[in-house]
Amino acid sequence: MKIAAYEVRPDELPVIEGMCKELGIEVECTSKNLDMTTVGMAKGADGITTLGQSTYSDEVLDELKSYGVQVLAARCVGYNHMNENYARKLGFKLTHGSYLPDGVADYTIMSILICLRKFKKALKNTDDNDFTLKGKQGRELRSLTVGVMGTGKIGRAVIKRLSGFGCRIIANDIFESDEVKQYAEYVDLDTLYAESDIITVHTPLLPDTVGIINKEAISKMKDGVILIGNARGELFDLEAIIEGMESEKIGSMFMDAFPGETGIIHEVHDTDIVKTEGMPWFRLKYLKSFVNFVQTPHMAFFTEEAAKQMAESGVEGIYECITKGSSRHEIPKAN
Numbered sequence: 001m002k003i004a005a006y007e008v009r010p011d012e013l014p015v016i017e018g019m020c021k022e023l024g025i026e027v028e029c030t031s032k033n034l035d036m037t038t039v040g041m042a043k044g045a046d047g048i049t050t051l052g053q054s055t056y057s058d059e060v061l062d063e064l065k066s067y068g069v070q071v072l073a074a075r076c077v078g079y080n081h082m083n084e085n086y087a088r089k090l091g092f093k094l095t096h097g098s099y100l101p102d103g104v105a106d107y108t109i110m111s112i113l114i115c116l117r118k119f120k121k122a123l124k125n126t127d128d129n130d131f132t133l134k135g136k137q138g139r140e141l142r143s144l145t146v147g148v149m150g151t152g153k154i155g156r157a158v159i160k161r162l163s164g165f166g167c168r169i170i171a172n173d174i175f176e177s178d179e180v181k182q183y184a185e186y187v188d189l190d191t192l193y194a195e196s197d198i199i200t201v202h203t204p205l206l207p208d209t210v211g212i213i214n215k216e217a218i219s220k221m222k223d224g225v226i227l228i229g230n231a232r233g234e235l236f237d238l239e240a241i242i243e244g245m246e247s248e249k250i251g252s253m254f255m256d257a258f259p260g261e262t263g264i265i266h267e268v269h270d271t272d273i274v275k276t277e278g279m280p281w282f283r284l285k286y287l288k289s290f291v292n293f294v295q296t297p298h299m300a301f302f303t304e305e306a307a308k309q310m311a312e313s314g315v316e317g318i319y320e321c322i323t324k325g326s327s328r329h330e331i332p333k334a335n
């Protein structure tokens, strides 16, 4: 068996190579994204594995198909970038990454506290020897309502953690979980918007969730609402966020994932983002100038524990599909 592994970070390399050696798999790794310039590396491979920045265009998929590749294995949980419909049409098996939700859930609690305790301002001011308390008064979680959108693995782990803070927790998902009901009350989206002081979005990115946090949604929220976006940037309508920040409807926002980040995130972009007006990230430059807007480089997942599990799940996805015809990491077919 042969695997072509793309977007391999230095921390993933020993995990992928070690696992392939153990399983007797030939593997070729590159730090580059999969695209038309790099697809040739997959010649002779049974499966390819990538993270979230690669290009799964029709052209790339046609090429992979012509090489006899059978499995496309993302090492990240999100698979919105995988051109699923066309990939399925060509008969590929699709798997996605699997890792415990704890790292992202811990990070989300941190994001909430950073916003709640005006941490960006505190760090900036203290760096400049401004030791005043001006603009730094926070709120306590126990007196607030937190709305959790999406109660999949990550949403559930966030809710469990939040339950230790004594806040009221409300949640929304099309599938209700009994586990969640021990700690939170399921409400409809309008109620969640109207009653939450903090809203954290863990909804998967699907065609009908793109831009779910738009002008209309924001207008239904409490004045000064805190928004946390640690799942996918495209869940947020960027112009609506900008308007909400300008009008102070949004009291504070933390974004680990940004719309349009594919091909940009986890790379150095010293000047292009700052000078290229059309780039969605050009708007980020403006947003980042708000002292109550915090951005991080899509790193909520990035713990030693999760990174190892992700790398392993990429290899497992291919190995299991080829040897057993199916994998525990297979992406379920949408109805």
Ligand code: COI
Residues within 6 Å of the ligand: 051, 052, 075, 076, 077, 078, 079, 097, 231, 298, 301
């Ligand atoms: C995911 O696993 O879906 C992530 O968001 C992490 C990815 C950017 C590496």
